[in-house]
Amino acid sequence: MQSFQQDCVELALEKYRRGEVSRRTLLAGLAALGVGSGLASREAAAQERQLVMVNWGGIANQAFGRFYGDPFASANPGVRVVQDSTGPSAGRIRSMVESGRVTWDLCDSSATSSYLLGGMNLLTPINYDIVKRDDVIGPTFALEHGAAPYSFSNVLVYDTHKFPNGGPQSWADFWDLRRFPGTRLLRRDAAGALDAAQMALGKDPRNLYPLDIRASLAKVREIRRNCVFWTSGSESEQFIRTGEAVMGQIWHTRAKVLEQESNGRFKHVWNQGILQPGIFVMPRGNPGGELAQRLLASMLGNPEAQVGLLQFLGNGPTNPRAAALVPAEFRRFNPTDPENARVQVAQDGRWWGQNYAQANADYIDMVTG
Amino acid sequence: MAAAAQRQTGWWLLILPAFLLMTAFYVAPILQVLAISFTEPQPGLQNYERLFTSESVQRVIGTTLRICLITTALALLLGYALAYRIALAEERVRRWWILAVLVPLWISVLVRAFAWVTLLRRQGLVNQALLETGVIAEPLQLVWNEFGIVVGMVHYMVPYAVLPMLASMREIDPRLLAAARGLGASRFTVFARVFLPLSAPGLIAAGVLVFIFSLGFYITPAILGGGKTLMVAEWIGLQILDLIRWGLGTMMATVLVVAILTTLAIFSRAVDLRRLFGSGA
Numbered sequence: 001m002q003s004f005q006q007d008c009v010e011l012a013l014e015k016y017r018r019g020e021v022s023r024r025t026l027l028a029g030l031a032a033l034g035v036g037s038g039l040a041s042r043e044a045a046a047q048e049r050q051l052v053m054v055n056w057g058g059i060a061n062q063a064f065g066r067f068y069g070d071p072f073a074s075a076n077p078g079v080r081v082v083q084d085s086t087g088p089s090a091g092r093i094r095s096m097v098e099s100g101r102v103t104w105d106l107c108d109s110s111a112t113s114s115y116l117l118g119g120m121n122l123l124t125p126i127n128y129d130i131v132k133r134d135d136v137i138g139p140t141f142a143l144e145h146g147a148a149p150y151s152f153s154n155v156l157v158y159d160t161h162k163f164p165n166g167g168p169q170s171w172a173d174f175w176d177l178r179r180f181p182g183t184r185l186l187r188r189d190a191a192g193a194l195d196a197a198q199m200a201l202g203k204d205p206r207n208l209y210p211l212d213i214r215a216s217l218a219k220v221r222e223i224r225r226n227c228v229f230w231t232s233g234s235e236s237e238q239f240i241r242t243g244e245a246v247m248g249q250i251w252h253t254r255a256k257v258l259e260q261e262s263n264g265r266f267k268h269v270w271n272q273g274i275l276q277p278g279i280f281v282m283p284r285g286n287p288g289g290e291l292a293q294r295l296l297a298s299m300l301g302n303p304e305a306q307v308g309l310l311q312f313l314g315n316g317p318t319n320p321r322a323a324a325l326v327p328a329e330f331r332r333f334n335p336t337d338p339e340n341a342r343v344q345v346a347q348d349g350r351w352w353g354q355n356y357a358q359a360n361a362d363y364i365d366m367v368t369g
Numbered sequence: 370m371a372a373a374a375q376r377q378t379g380w381w382l383l384i385l386p387a388f389l390l391m392t393a394f395y396v397a398p399i400l401q402v403l404a405i406s407f408t409e410p411q412p413g414l415q416n417y418e419r420l421f422t423s424e425s426v427q428r429v430i431g432t433t434l435r436i437c438l439i440t441t442a443l444a445l446l447l448g449y450a451l452a453y454r455i456a457l458a459e460e461r462v463r464r465w466w467i468l469a470v471l472v473p474l475w476i477s478v479l480v481r482a483f484a485w486v487t488l489l490r491r492q493g494l495v496n497q498a499l500l501e502t503g504v505i506a507e508p509l510q511l512v513w514n515e516f517g518i519v520v521g522m523v524h525y526m527v528p529y530a531v532l533p534m535l536a537s538m539r540e541i542d543p544r545l546l547a548a549a550r551g552l553g554a555s556r557f558t559v560f561a562r563v564f565l566p567l568s569a570p571g572l573i574a575a576g577v578l579v580f581i582f583s584l585g586f587y588i589t590p591a592i593l594g595g596g597k598t599l600m601v602a603e604w605i606g607l608q609i610l611d612l613i614r615w616g617l618g619t620m621m622a623t624v625l626v627v628a629i630l631t632t633l634a635i636f637s638r639a640v641d642l643r644r645l646f647g648s649g650a
Binding site: 089090091092094116117120188227228229230231242243244357360361364365367368369 | 597609610614
């Protein structure tokens with residue numbers, strides 16, 4: 001979110017541009033705000049075209065700037081890509097579009113939100129004349145109202161110290177409290193949890209969708225008393241690290257951190273992982289217009305940068321040429337490496353988009369009931 | 370007479386700018402948001418109908434009321450004992466007591482919630498200590514449930530319970546207690562028949578304050594509940610931000626505002642509300 005100080009700086013610059021204050025006054029004012037230097041670049045930036053990319057904070061802010069923003073800016077002189085870490089939730093995008101004052105160009109959203117918001121006519125459709133469908137590994141990564149420059153997966157992670165004779169390898173094992181006793185960790189979100197429950201019910205992972213919502217909810221209800229639920233990535237990491245849960249379904253990026261810091265004590269399995277696209281969406285009426293489509297196209301079409309992001313943050317590349325570029329030691333942690341992708345399930349964003357609102361409300365009712 | 374009235378108007382004019390500012394930037398937007406509850410998804414009362422038909426809406430309200438009532442009761446009990454001790458302490462000691470009550474008030478709610486996690490989790494201080502002394506064989510479930518939430522909330526609320534009660538206890542004339550003793554009453558009788566009734570207004574004021582404050586709790590239940598307990602504030606956030614069911618979210622927000630105003634209205638008959646907001650009697 002923009003800080004009050006940032007707003008002061010913007011206000012001062014606006015006044016200067018309109019000639020309401022002299023350069024000397026401006027400099028004095030900026031110095032008082034502690035941002036005196038860098039004025040020249042800001043002034044120059046005002047002449048440039050600017051795109052605003054919105055992420056969820058943390059090191060994503062830095063990483064997206066480096067691997068998405070910078071390559072595009074250096075290929076297109078006069079364009080600047082700035083990062084905003086407000087967290088573009090569906091509700092925030094909706095209120096921004098409906099207020100008619102759209103300041104965001106490209107938002108790190110999700111397949112579900114892209115269907116939800118797209119259905120409400122709040123998003124700009126992807127122009128597939130500019131963005132190339134061939135730049136992604138599968139159809140779930142290029143949707144009508146969003147496309148995915150990265151992928152992630154909900155994987156099963158477990159504490160090897162608790163299971164010296166071999167840990168759980170599938171969602172059926174996850175549900176087996178007798179063979180693998182202990183507290184489970186699930187996300188307080190139907191998407192991911194119900195997919196796993198459906199697999200635990202024995203449905204063929206290659207033919208998983210549509211999910212039987214009622215049966216999957218009942219399956220989660222079975223183990224509800226033995227579960228804790230996470231709502232943020234860092235929280236999921238903490239639950240496993242501190243032994244609050246012996247196994248869990250968490251994002252592969254967090255599983256990687258746990259596995260590396262514990263020297264393999266916390267292991268994750270790709271088998272039946274739920275592979276999802278990291279969908280970026282454009283709010284309807286985004287200020288950058290078509291330029292944002294070109295930025296998105298560059299994000300999808302740049303395998304080197306995607307591999308860089310994998311090494312830096314852990315997000316899996318989605319460009320078909322990327323997997324071969326991944327250094328050997330990172331392949332184990334790449335969700336879209338052919339070896340790993342083969343055993344996972346590609347989540348059906350369309351099905352979830354149509355069913356998310358109701359299924360998630362029912363899921364949360366069940367979890368908190 | 371006329372001059373007095375004129376002076377009165379003058380005072381009102383002085384607060385007029387603040388009043389207008391509040392109306393324009395606080396009251397109006399809130400009303401606008403609350404209005405959504407009647408217009409979305411279709412105009413009508415269907416969102417409010419959910420109060421009577423939806424089990425999940427009723428459950429969220431039920432959970433919230435239960436946790437708030439338990440929190441209020443415990444905070445009043447602990448707070449009363451503290452306030453009693455402080456009110457009867459010597460001036461020098463009293464200052465230290467008050468400091469001890471106020472210090473937690475200045476620590477961020479987030480920090481305090483995480484501190485409780487560190488204390489109460491499976492490998493936390495409490496469980497480790499009990500395990501090592503052999504009191505228990507298996508770690509106790511002290512957090513990720515309503516117990517953990519209540520612990521965190523009571524800890525947050527005790528200072529808010531102490532302050533109004535302390536103010537009212539300090540107004541009690543100590544000579545009354547001495548007189549009661551002199552007339553042959555036992556210590557308990559003095560407390561039950563003299564001190565307790567005289568401190569009742571502070572008790573009620575503290576109860577109202579703590580209860581209203583608890584209704585809107587967001588962070589503490591979100592962190593200490595392990596995702597399994599949903600109170601109204603978090604539920605509203607979920608509807609607005611993730612599920613984009615604004616009609617339902619704003620309906621609950623309206624209910625929350627009405628519940629708070631109703632509580633205030635009822636208790637304003639019983640107790641001087643100015644005491645709640647820090648004005649001396």
